[in-house]
Amino acid sequence: MSSTESGAFDVSGKDPATGERLVVRVRDGLIAEVRLAEPAPHGDPDPSTPQGDLDTWLAPGLIDLQVNGFAGFDVNASDSEADTDTITKLVRALWSVGVTTVVPTVITAPEAHIVACLRRIARARAADPLVRHAIPYVHVEGPHLSAEDGPRGVHPPEHLRAPDVAEFLRWQESSAGLVGLVTMSPHFPDSTPYIAALVSHGVRVAVGHTHATPDQIRTAAEAGASLSTHLGNGAHAVLPRHPHYIWAQLAQDRLSAGFIADGHHLPADTLVAMLRAKGLNRSFLVSDATALAGSPPGIYQTPVGGEVELSEDGRLSHRGTPFLAGAARPISDGVAHVANLGPFSLAEAVALASGSPGRFCGGRGELRVGATADLVRFRWSPGKPTLTIEQVVVAGTRVVG
Known part of the structure; x- marks a missing residue:
C-alpha cells in the first residue's frame, strides 16, 4: 500500500480472475477507483505498485x-x-x-x-x-x-x-x-x-x-x-x-x-x-x-x-x-x-x-467503485493449504499490514 494523499491510499495486487495487477484507490472508507497497473516506459512496474506486490493477490x-x-x-x-x-x-x-x-x-x-x-x-x-x-x-x-x-x-x-x-x-x-x-x-x-x-x-x-x-x-x-x-x-x-x-x-x-x-x-x-x-x-x-x-x-x-x-x-x-x-x-x-x-x-x-x-450482507464482497473498502492482499500458490495474509483493509481502515 502507498499513501497518495491525505485520507486516501492505494492497494495493489494481482486479480485472481485474470492475473493482471490491479490498483485500488481507497478514499473516505470507499473504493474510489479500480484500475490496471500500467508499466512504466521501460517496462518497469507501475510506480504505485511496490515490488513485493508482484506475487501478491488482491481480493x-x-x-x-x-x-x-x-x-x-x-x-x-x-x-x-x-x-x-x-x-x-x-x-x-x-x-x-x-x-x-x-x-x-x-x-x-x-x-x-x-x-x-x-x-x-x-x-x-x-x-x-x-x-x-x-x-x-x-x-x-x-x-x-x-x-x-x-x-x-x-x-x-x-x-x-x-x-x-x-x-x-x-x-x-x-x-x-x-x-x-x-x-x-x-x-x-x-x-x-x-x-x-x-x-x-x-x-x-x-x-x-x-x-x-x-x-x-x-x-x-x-x-x-x-x-x-x-x-x-x-x-x-x-x-x-x-x-x-x-x-x-x-x-x-x-x-x-x-x-x-x-x-x-x-x-x-x-x-x-x-x-x-x-x-x-x-x-x-x-x-x-x-x-x-x-x-x-x-x-x-x-x-x-x-x-x-x-x-x-x-x-x-x-x-x-x-x-x-x-x-x-x-x-x-x-x-x-x-x-x-x-x-x-x-x-x-x-x-x-x-x-x-x-449477497446476504447487503452486496459486500465486490471490487467496484463506490463499494465499502473491505480488501485483503494475500499470497497463495497451488498446493498451499492456506492463504498467507499480508494486508487487510476494513471499511477503509488498514487493520493488518
Missing part, C-alpha cells in the same frame, strides 16, 4: 456467515467466561486471517443465554465502529432443530424446542433487531408460519440440522427460507439412496447453500459434487469455526464435547475417536482447499467466500 475481504468462535474467543461463552471485549477480540483475530465481515453464530441454549449472547454482541458493536461494520448481524443456529442423533450434531438436546415467534421477537427486542439469520429444521408443525413471520421482519431463514422430508423442505422454501446451513453436515451417518433431505436441498433453487470446506467435514469428491450440483452462484463457504480455531495443535478440554484433539492439519476430533468435534480452520483455509481441489479456479474459490456470501 475483496472474506465474509464468513457462520463463526462460533476463533483463537480462544467463544461467541457462546457464559457470562462468567466472557465480556463485551470477547467479541471485539474475536473480530480483530479474524482480521488476521482475512475475514472482514463476520456473522457471529449463537447456538441452541436456554433463551436467557441466547439473549445474553445477543446483548454482548450488541454492546461490542456499539463500542467500536469497525466492529459494528464487521458484524452486520447475528446468526442464531437453533434452537428449533432436529432432536435425532446425527442431524442434531452437538446441539444440547435438553434445549431444543419448537419455533416460537414470541421468543424470536424477544431476541430482537434484547438486541435492537440484531438477529439477521436463523437456522431451523422445518419438520415442526408450525414451521411455515414461523418462517413467513421471520421473513416479514427482514430476517433470512436457513434449513439445517434437519430430518425434514423433501416436501417439508419444499414448503419451507416456498414460505421464504433461502439458505441451507453447512449442507452435508448435521446429518444422519446413513441415509436412503433417495429421497432424502440433502438431495432435496441441492435440488431446491430457492436455497443457496453453505459448505464447510475444511478438508474434514466433506470429502473432496463430495464437496466437488455438491458445488457442481448446487452451482457456484448458489453456493458459499463457511468456516463454522469454534473457539479452538486458530489455536496450536494439542489436547483441549471443552464445555461441549469434553476432551478433544486438534491436529496439525486443523482436524478437531473427540480424543481417541474418529468423530469430529467441530470445525477449527478459518475460511481462508477453505478458499485454499477449494482452489486446490482441481475443478475450481482461485477466483472461483475467492468468490465463494466474498461475493457469494456478500
Whole structure:
C-alpha cells in the first residue's frame, strides 16, 4: 500500500480472475477507483505498485456467515467466561486471517443465554465502529432443530424446542433487531408460519440440522427460507439412496447453500459434487469455526464435547475417536482447499467466500467503485493449504499490514 494523499491510499495486487495487477484507490472508507497497473516506459512496474506486490493477490475481504468462535474467543461463552471485549477480540483475530465481515453464530441454549449472547454482541458493536461494520448481524443456529442423533450434531438436546415467534421477537427486542439469520429444521408443525413471520421482519431463514422430508423442505422454501446451513453436515451417518433431505436441498433453487470446506467435514469428491450440483452462484463457504480455531495443535478440554484433539492439519476430533468435534480452520483455509481441489479456479474459490456470501450482507464482497473498502492482499500458490495474509483493509481502515 502507498499513501497518495491525505485520507486516501492505494492497494495493489494481482486479480485472481485474470492475473493482471490491479490498483485500488481507497478514499473516505470507499473504493474510489479500480484500475490496471500500467508499466512504466521501460517496462518497469507501475510506480504505485511496490515490488513485493508482484506475487501478491488482491481480493475483496472474506465474509464468513457462520463463526462460533476463533483463537480462544467463544461467541457462546457464559457470562462468567466472557465480556463485551470477547467479541471485539474475536473480530480483530479474524482480521488476521482475512475475514472482514463476520456473522457471529449463537447456538441452541436456554433463551436467557441466547439473549445474553445477543446483548454482548450488541454492546461490542456499539463500542467500536469497525466492529459494528464487521458484524452486520447475528446468526442464531437453533434452537428449533432436529432432536435425532446425527442431524442434531452437538446441539444440547435438553434445549431444543419448537419455533416460537414470541421468543424470536424477544431476541430482537434484547438486541435492537440484531438477529439477521436463523437456522431451523422445518419438520415442526408450525414451521411455515414461523418462517413467513421471520421473513416479514427482514430476517433470512436457513434449513439445517434437519430430518425434514423433501416436501417439508419444499414448503419451507416456498414460505421464504433461502439458505441451507453447512449442507452435508448435521446429518444422519446413513441415509436412503433417495429421497432424502440433502438431495432435496441441492435440488431446491430457492436455497443457496453453505459448505464447510475444511478438508474434514466433506470429502473432496463430495464437496466437488455438491458445488457442481448446487452451482457456484448458489453456493458459499463457511468456516463454522469454534473457539479452538486458530489455536496450536494439542489436547483441549471443552464445555461441549469434553476432551478433544486438534491436529496439525486443523482436524478437531473427540480424543481417541474418529468423530469430529467441530470445525477449527478459518475460511481462508477453505478458499485454499477449494482452489486446490482441481475443478475450481482461485477466483472461483475467492468468490465463494466474498461475493457469494456478500449477497446476504447487503452486496459486500465486490471490487467496484463506490463499494465499502473491505480488501485483503494475500499470497497463495497451488498446493498451499492456506492463504498467507499480508494486508487487510476494513471499511477503509488498514487493520493488518
